[in-house]
Amino acid sequence: MSLDLDKSTWKRVSFGDVVDNVNETVRDADAAGIDRIIAMEHMDPGELKISRWGSPEDGTTFTRRVKPGQTLFGKRRAYQRKVAYAEFEAICSGDIYTFEADESQMLGEFLPFLVQSNEFFDHALDTSAGSLSPRTNWRDLANFEFDLPPLNEQKRLADLLWGVQRHLLAMNAERDAVQATLGHFVRHRLSEMPATIRLGEVATTRSGPSFAASAVNDVPVEGSVPVLGIPNTKPDGTIDLSGVGHVKGLADSVGKIDGSSLVLIRTNGNRQRIGNVYLPPVAAHGHAVSAFQFLMRSLDPANREYLYWVLSEPTMQERMSEAASGSVGLGNLAVRWLNEQQIPWSTDAALRRSIVNEMRELSNVMTSIDSERGTLAALRSAISTTVFGGN
Missing domain, CATH: 3.90.220.20 (DNA methylase specificity domains)
Structure with missing residues (x-):
């Protein structure tokens, strides 16, 4: 797709020159006013939003602090492509890096899309070590090189990518609502079987x-x-x-x-x-x-x-x-x-068919939503490839 990019104004940088790997620790979550814990299982592949979390009351050995605006990256089993954008304070697993952009060179809202790009993940996978649970380390990630747009261009691209992301989140919420409706409806109809x-x-x-x-x-x-x-x-x-x-x-x-x-x-x-x-x-x-x-x-x-x-x-x-x-x-x-x-x-085949036909109609709504989600995901991927995939 065409984004009218003039990459001649972009500069080649190393990830570690424009991003800090913050490792601030918190020993007492209650004293720090932190009531959420983020583990690897709370990060969904391809989803920047964190929609679920644990509680310190359940007990934890995690000490790494998460602050709003940071980009979280799962360093263990990087092939799972777990990246998130923090919107609240928390404590996270030691298997999650907490990245902060140097705002004089890179916008914080631009960073998660760079980390989510195929190029960054390819580098992370190439530098991972270990057979059962491979991990990549900060030293190798810091050496990742890419072309960085000027700040005003970063702003334009980040606004575009976040617009697609928000639309995807809205479609995901709509899908969840339809899924719940499907569940309630089929339960009701099946309860009527004789x-x-x-x-x-x-x-x-x-x-x-x-x-x-x-x-x-x-x-x-x-x-x-x-x-x-x-x-x-x-x-x-x-x-x-x-x-x-x-x-x-x-x-x-x-x-x-x-x-x-x-x-x-x-x-x-x-x-x-x-x-x-x-x-x-x-x-x-x-x-x-x-x-x-x-x-x-x-x-x-x-x-x-x-x-x-x-x-x-x-x-x-x-x-x-x-x-x-x-x-x-x-x-x-x-x-x-x-x-x-x-x-x-029911021995009445027509009654069984009627339930199937009703569920087909409702599931067609889900199919339509999934089609739009697929289109949005493809658009996000195309933008990412255009921006981060070289000339």
């Missing part, structure tokens, strides 16, 4: 196969099968087929997605993800699922969408999360437990 039936009487469920990492290929090879992994089943309820692994050596009996299929998350460290259910698109037909997921097939394909709405209903989602075995680490949902669940039912 009977129940065992889930195992109307669907079959099996987990995906286990396989060695060495069997996975980035591209199709002879005898390979595309396999959905947890990264392909997104928290927003969508399936992303980019980056699907192609596994060689799977048995012919391994189940593949077809028009009767649903995909559920079977195993996850986040209990709220366990049981999340997905309607695979036609493009996913022929794919298998990983051992961390279930492939569920409706015995009558006509009931597939009805089962999707039954399983995605918030109360059912809570039941599946609570039923996961294991007290720490990964939780697992059992096929036997799923099969025994009594779900709302």
Whole structure:
């Protein structure tokens, strides 16, 4: 896109010359009047706003102080792309850097978009060390070089990027509201069903196969099968087929997605993800699922969408999360437990179809919102590439 940029006026600088890595400590949060704690899990990839936090009352070993206007960067597992703009005082994890711009050279509101850029993250990843939990260090980040616009140009670009960001936040809030409405509506409609039936009487469920990492290929090879992994089943309820692994050596009996299929998350460290259910698109037909997921097939394909709405209903989602075995680490949902669940039912197929049709209409609103969110995200990415991606 064209931003009418004259980069001949920009100057080449090192990150450490225009940004300070502030490491102010607070030993007593109460005495300092600080009542919020930010851990890595409170930062969402791609989201600059911090919408949730912990409390010092819950106990913490964190001591790094966060001040409004700072840009926060998750130095551990930088590939998660966790960047945030602080809007309140807090204490944060030692795995989070607190950056402050030298306002004589860089505007604080411009800094988070630089840190969020692909170029900065590529540098962070290239300089990360460690196998299980790689971290990047300040010394290497300080050496990152980029072209810095004059202050007036920074202001113009920051205003543009923050405008897109605010629009995205508004769309996210609208999506959350529609999602809540969907949950309330499907719960109400399902409560009107006249009977129940065992889930195992109307669907079959099996987990995906286990396989060695060495069997996975980035591209199709002879005898390979595309396999959905947890990264392909997104928290927003969508399936992303980019980056699907192609596994060689799977048995012919391994189940593949077809028009009767649903995909559920079977195993996850986040209990709220366990049981999340997905309607695979036609493009996913022929794919298998990983051992961390279930492939569920409706015995009558006509009931597939009805089962999707039954399983995605918030109360059912809570039941599946609570039923996961294991007290720490990964939780697992059992096929036997799923099969025994009594779900709302009617022998009247027309009544089941009516619920599906009503939910389709409501979910179309969600689809429209997601489309606009995607457009905004693409616009933000295009602006970032134009500004930070070189000439």
